[in-house]
Amino acid sequence: MNKRTHAYGTVVTAVTAAAATAAVLLASAACSSPSRSDSSSNAAAGQRTVRPVDGCGAKSWTDPKDLSPTRAPARCLPGSPPPQPLSEPRKLTIATGTLSAEYVAPLQVALDKGEFKKEGLDVELKVLPTPDALPLLAKGDIDALWAAPEAAVMNGIKGGFDIKWVAANFSPDPRSKSGLWVRLKEGESASRVTMAGRRLGTMIGKGSVIAYPMEKALEQHGGGLADIQYQQLGSADVLTALQNGGVDSAWLLDPVWRKVDARQGYAFLGGQPQGEPLGGMLYGRTLLQDDIDAGVALLRAYIRTVNSYFASDYKKNATFVTYLSKLLKSDASILQSTPPLRMDWEIRSGTTTRLQSAYEAQGVAEGSPLPESRTVNRALYEEAVGHAPSR
Template identity: 75%
Template sequence: MRTRTTACLSTRTTLLGLLTAGALLASAGCAQQDDSAPVSAKPRTVQDVAGCAKGWTDPADLAPDRDPARCDKGAPAPQPLTKRKKLTIVAGTLSAEYVAPLVVAAEKGEFEKENLDVTLKVLPTPDALPLLAKGEIDAQWAAPEAAVMNGVNGGFDIKWVSGNFSPDPASKSGLWVRLKKGESADHVPMAGRRMGTMIGKGSVIAYPMDTALKKHGGGLDKIQFQQLGSADVLTALQNGGVDSAWLLDPVWRKVDGDPSYAFLGGQPLGEPLGGLLFGPSLLHDDVDAGVALLRAYIRTVNTYFAGDYKKDPAFVDELAKLLKTDQAVLKSTPSLRMDWEIRGGTTDRLQDAYRAAGVSEGDPVPEKKAVDRSLYEEAVGHQG
């Protein structure tokens, strides 16, 4: 058993040049604090958790074939709060597969087991960030995008506290290019080409996108972006409107196997790029509720998403109904590798990509200011 202190995030007053977070920061009412002021926090005791002997992996392990942390089915066991707590979690969508653990946790009563009254709402990231920073919502299922990192740099009291997923090795969601005569998939000169994507340069996908481009003589600073609607990306690639495109599940299935196209790379294996973001209400005001929320989420992963969950036809049928999606579409892509942990250095690599894309301002945000692993570590009893 050990005792750990959860430190309060100190804030700064500079609110200039925050891109998409820009005008929103002024409305966030960030409290000004002196960085040198003493920080007071209630010591927290971390105890072993039954069934979670393998519930933690070293964040420094970036091996693509790394097995994600797992507890036994049903673990960590519920530890209901003494007083019922109402929480609001927002997400950009509640129908995407990567949000499934939250939706299933609500459906299966995993939050209720912790004495949490959780409301899931749909709200775009730019609208949610200032509300999260002010504590008007408790958590956000999102990612440390450029707007988030710029917000943290400007004073938002927000931290990334858990991961979400990494792709299956068989997945080809990512960068696809239409090959020119004489080109092969081994090397496709990407500099100067036009890329179609529904995701802006400030998305976490900028990181794997930049990595894939650099392997082929490109980079985010060497290509032309054309932002398109979700229904237009594939069409533009096929009719020559763009040379390459970032294709998501299950759209890439439309070109997979066609020798006219090549897959150049996707999200790094074994490295989640999103998950839960907490604001001050769970980082400081009620840490017990924050740990309880993560405990319910982690238990849901271990119980329903521990392995290849799409091998269970009954569960796929149930999941399709919960996500309001077609069962055939859900089955057409490999299971995601659900993963609540955050790898070391991910926010540094993300910020490198944001700078290359020209969507980051100010000094880089150090990982300790953007990431807090202590809550999920407490939920699984990690005492290292």
């Protein structure tokens, strides 16, 4: 099976792989994790008492319906929300497609700085492609997945598995040009490009969350997801193919787009929507139902890490960039060469609806679209920051 990891935390596979994953999830849906002794094992998230949290005031929550690209991400004070150690320690495994990408940095820092341990959590980060991780999440062999609500996830939910997107990861800085780039033909300009019929070089295949922003960019330039030819390439080959004419356009990630930025003959057509995260933490039955206390504690540690280390432009701190580069095993100068990610734990309204529309356009969606109530659960991060939404 051909698998490639990209900067949104998802792993892209062929459509057949997504279908196979959904089939495994359907077979696994009846298997639930062992119940916990804590009170959370008998309490649904909607029945839990949400109390105010020190250091998390009005700015710790934003209305999910606010889709403004200039929306300021929710923030608590550094060190908040404060730890609330569980009565009994828990060992949790989080699967992620990579440990070296910048979007994984909050988890890496939380682990290194002991933020999980402050909650009574012994967390292991395990590298697994999303299609391999989903069946394990279904069986309770892993507890969470740092990825995205891609087509395989949506199809798995339709197959009967209880899995939800519970916290987001990031949205791009306005200065970022990670996204769709095109080689201009004679007579074309960045404002007037015809994309229909072009060959798109990408390590991102069908069924990835990136289909949504790609669809928006294509439609603005006379094309659509069904009007282009996909050429899946290795991460090291995408830029080369664009430069030597092997493909007409390409989806370039950080920091690769720097190689063509401001160069004559290339144009940036668009990337991930600002202010709208497309990935983050996914939970299965274990942390959604069987052990909600641990599910909230895990998000509390993650949110506290964002507030303490990633609340603003963390790349202005050279010492922190050096620390981060060592943690991610990356080059500090490369890390410094791109704008910081806007770390954001909140999920916007309608994102999974828009994603599913893009999957349908690509021909990888199975059955009818899922309502947001089946795909998203904001209650756990709201509890972590002390926000009790009106009922």
